[in-house]
Amino acid sequence: MKTSLNEVMTIEKHLEGTMTGPELVAFKTKMEVNSALETNVSMQSRLISLLRIYHRKKVKYQLEQVHLHLLKTDFRNSIQSIFNP
Amino acid sequence: METLIATPGLTTGRSNVPIEEFYRHSYPIVARFVAGMKGTDDDAKDIFQDAVIIYLEKNDQALLEPIKDQERYLLGIAKHLWLKKFSKSRHMIKLDEFESLLNIPEDFYPSIRTSLLLQFLESTGRKCLELLSDFYYRKLSMKSIADAYGFSTERSATVQKYKCIEKLREEVKNKSLLYEDFFE
Numbered sequence: 001m002k003t004s005l006n007e008v009m010t011i012e013k014h015l016e017g018t019m020t021g022p023e024l025v026a027f028k029t030k031m032e033v034n035s036a037l038e039t040n041v042s043m044q045s046r047l048i049s050l051l052r053i054y055h056r057k058k059v060k061y062q063l064e065q066v067h068l069h070l071l072k073t074d075f076r077n078s079i080q081s082i083f084n085p
Numbered sequence: 086m087e088t089l090i091a092t093p094g095l096t097t098g099r100s101n102v103p104i105e106e107f108y109r110h111s112y113p114i115v116a117r118f119v120a121g122m123k124g125t126d127d128d129a130k131d132i133f134q135d136a137v138i139i140y141l142e143k144n145d146q147a148l149l150e151p152i153k154d155q156e157r158y159l160l161g162i163a164k165h166l167w168l169k170k171f172s173k174s175r176h177m178i179k180l181d182e183f184e185s186l187l188n189i190p191e192d193f194y195p196s197i198r199t200s201l202l203l204q205f206l207e208s209t210g211r212k213c214l215e216l217l218s219d220f221y222y223r224k225l226s227m228k229s230i231a232d233a234y235g236f237s238t239e240r241s242a243t244v245q246k247y248k249c250i251e252k253l254r255e256e257v258k259n260k261s262l263l264y265e266d267f268f269e
Contacts, residue, residue: 004251005244005247005248008250008254012247012250039258040258043254043255043258043261044250044254046257046261047217047253047254047257048221049192050199050202050203050206050257051214051217051218051221051222052192052221052222053192053195053199053203054203054206054207054214054218055218055222055223056138056193057203058218059137059138059141060134060135060138062104063104063108063134063138064134066104066105066108067108067130067134070105070108070109070112075109075112078113079112079113079116079126079129080126082113082117082120082126083116083120083125083126083129
């Protein structure tokens, strides 16, 4: 695997919190002296956060499909009776 | 209709109730609250769906303490979402002890910059976004991802996952710097 992919894997391990002991100390030290690595850690963490937002968008879309489907059933009347009693 | 029951992250947690049944049962509870606040059915739909998303996330995280009272939780979150949306209602909503302990994730309403960044990634790397969100947030195994995306082995899927992270990470880096010029 390419060096850069190894770096991605190592950063993932760090972000997951599964890096421990001497490996963690070495990684933190490396980050302190290597600003490019520090930036990559920060950007990979930002990417994971963006993925969460993307996932939420997808779930919302799927919930919308459920809603539309339910509106074709007696669900519509029961909801209308809440807003127009 | 695409059913949600087949989506691991989209059943209603440990009880494994299909989302459609859950929706049919729980939506009226939130709708009654929104109607009581003089909101519209669109407000109710929006708030309910957001509350479900937060509920599903919390339920996934709370491995040791599953959320037992789904309706109470949803209604509590719905109240918080309503307050966030219509802060003028603050004096009209009383939160009980349980509800006051609930909260909306800080990043639930992304900033303009974050939305633009995501929009950009959606236009340039949708396949990678899909694969990575399936792994990180739908919690699919690499075997399932290999099958779903047509990789011959788990190893190929894993390599692709890392390539995707690398690709999107670079795009995030480049665009973040660009957006900082505009928004900060």
